[in-house]
Amino acid sequence: MRIAIGSDHAGYELKEAVAPSLRAAGHELIDVGTDSEESVDYPDPAAAAARLVGDGEADRAVIVCGSGVGVAIVANKVDGVRAVNAHDPEEAEMSRRHNDANVLTLAGRRFDADAAEPIVETFLETDFEGGRHARRVDKIAAIEAGAAEQETPERG
Secondary structure (H helix, E strand, O other): OEEEEEEOOOOHHHHHHHHHHHHHOOOEEEEOOOOOOOOOOOHHHHHHHHHHHHOOOOOEEEEEEOOOHHHHHHHOOOOOOOEEEOOOHHHHHHHHHHHOOOEEEEEOOOOOHHHHHHHHHHHHHOOOOOOHHHHHHHHHHHHHOOOOOOOOOOOO
16 A cells, blocks of 8 residues: 655654554555654645545555644645544544545654554554445535535434
8 A cells, every 4th residue: 555654843753653564564655754853834744645645646644743633634625635633443443434534643742653553553454334434425525526515404
């Protein structure tokens, strides 16, 4: 699998800690930076990694910042990207099974490699279930494309 990987300065240590296990598992990594703990703006590596997924040049991405939130927001602005800031393997699994998430974001200030690796592994090994979930993912794509109906669901 081709995986884009990136981080800001706060996520650099975790990105570097996770990368060797991804390579050892046979994945091809496209590292979009950063390459040190020197301060950088998180939107830059997040957008670069997410665009690789959105353009089909990478199958998935793993992006790390201090909280995982900023890079998730950025990644979700890119067409075709469904990013999840997962905190445990179960969230990673369900985001893949039900939402066909293709970008995983992680909190570099919250996780070390031992805690992050099961999340990453689950995210990469879990397949999308399709079925009723495909209809929902299609609706997400329609909203993204601006083609979704502007209906308000009935409330009861």
